[in-house]
Amino acid sequence: MTKQRLVILGGGESGVGTALLAREKGYDVFVSDKGKIKEKYKQVLIHNEIEWEDQTHTESKILNADIVMKSPGIPDKVALISQIKTKGITVVSEIEFASKFTEATIIGITGSNGKTTTASLTHHVLKQELSVGLAGNIGDSFAKQVLEEGFGNYVLEISSFQLDDIIDFKPKIAVITNITPDHLDRYDYKFEKYINSKFRIAMNQTKEDYLIYDADDDVIVDHLKNNPVQSTLLPFSLERPIENGAYLDKNNIRLTINNNQIIMPTTKLALEGKHNIKNAMAASTVAHLLKIRKQTIRESLENFQGVEHRLEQVLKINKVQYINDSKATNVNATYYALESMDTPTVWIVGGVDKGNNYEELFSFVNEKVKAIICLGVDNDKLMNTFGNMVDVIIETQFMNEAVKIAYKLAEPGDNVLLSPACASFDLFENYEDRGRQFKEAVRNL
Structure with a gap:
């Protein structure tokens, strides 16, 4: 039986991580980067005897692929991607490829803002009691962690570009922090296209899966009205009471899931600002779903150190x-x-x-x-x-x-x-x- 050929476009963190996982799983792997591959990544490819090239794309070595994993930084409009798609070759993102090789519970977090803080905060709470990795746009590559760590849970910070190239990817718990105009240069300056892209995080979910979202965000609420999803919805809000989900009651976060309630004072949160109350609501909803003890959730929100380069x-x-x-x-x-x-x-x-x-x-x-x-x-x-x-x-x-x-x-x-x-x-x-x-x-x- 001939090996399936996987061509990886982009020799950065996600590209090299995917190359290692794919090689282990028996693929014929080729990494191609139009720019220069960083020395540390080159050494990993050489050490693992994975074929690679940089500062060029050799079409003959790319257009014979069975499957292409492209770096999220490469737009679909690039001529090479059009050629690949015209030939009927499947194009996927790292999260799509790597998720096929793990049985772990996946928590996918997207949004225009707050996703790094929410992902880091969620990981901080969960790691007190669970085996959990943090990946996606942040930290070590998801594929590499699937290969080397084998965590039981993964918190993934996911961009719209990564979601554009999923097919079957389905997080057990999805979070949309908010949606405001961003990256419109990649979406023909059409906000609607960008919104649709973010909502792909829930496209494969069933009612056994959860979608946590900001109920104060009109863009999200309107989209859900007109494009209902299958997922069980758990909204959070600073403005009005929420029956199933989280809301702000004076200076307390009240979070209820199936009649099981947890109350947390916002005065003790490590991170300041209204937007961080929302990030805390999203993170604690995930933790509550995964049966983390209430005391652990409260303590973790109080001692979180914050994210570098974010306030x-x-x-x-x-x-x-x-x-x-x-x-x-x-x-x-x-x-x-x-x-x-x-x-x-x-x-x-x-x-x-x-x-x-x-x-x-x-x-x-x-x-x-x-x-x-x-x-x-x-x-x-x-x-x-x-x-x-x-x-x-x-x-x-x-x-x-x-x-x-x-x-x-x-x-x-x-x-x-x-x-x-x-x-x-x-x-x-x-x-x-x-x-x-x-x-x-x-x-x-």
Whole structure:
């Protein structure tokens, strides 16, 4: 019997993880990356005798595949992907491929914002009592963990791009944190397409499976009305009582599943801000479903350390707090950041604009922002949008310069907030690189 040929496009974390799992499962594996494969990944491929190429795609070695696993960063519009699909070759994402080789309970978490925090928080609660891995957009590759760790449960942070390439993937518990316009450049600038993409997380679910979602999010609620899903619904809300699910009752989260209730005071939550009450509701609903003890859930929500580059308090210098929110790559994420500022703020913003509409930030900028530093290659849109709203607006293309300017502008009691609302690829490798450079520049002050 001839081996099935799996071609992997993209030699990053998910690509190399998938290559290792596929080789172990008897596939003929080939990894192809149009860019340069990082040295550490090259060494893994060489060590495991997996055939690879970088800085090119050799079509003859790709179009003979039985199945193609593509990195979520590669858009469908690329000519090579069209050719692959025209030949009738199945294209899948890492989560689709790897989930076929595990019997574990899968918790899939998606949304425009809050998914990293919710996934990390959920994992933090579950690991107190269960064998559980954290993967997807975060940590080690899911495929690699299926191969090496064999956890009984997986919390997966899943992007819309990964969901675009699923066929049978079905999480036992799905979470949609919220849906706001993001990545519209990948969806023909049609918000509806992006919404449909997020809801693919529930497309294979049955009534034995669960969908946890934000009932205050009109986009989600309207979509569910017009496109009912099979899943058992467990909503959460800050605004109204919920019979089956979670809601905010004065300063307590009340969570009920099949008449079994847990009450948690929000005053003790480790993470501040309204959006984090929602993240806590989602995480505790998952934990409650998986029979984690109530006391464990409460304690875990109180001692969670937070996620790097997400409203991360870096240092206080001369009574000025420096905050790293580099992970805010869209307007909605920055909305939450500005909402949680309670003193005058010097705001560092900018990068690759994905078709942003900044209007929802206006009230916060008028109320809380004293100066704006635009950090990007092209800052025209920001300068035009906010130029008349603040007394000081300055542009730069260097992080250390941005931080030095902020240092001069901030007075005791102020905040300096890096919350870019944009992707980072114009000046940085990724949002982590941007966040680390910010922290380094702050420490060098």
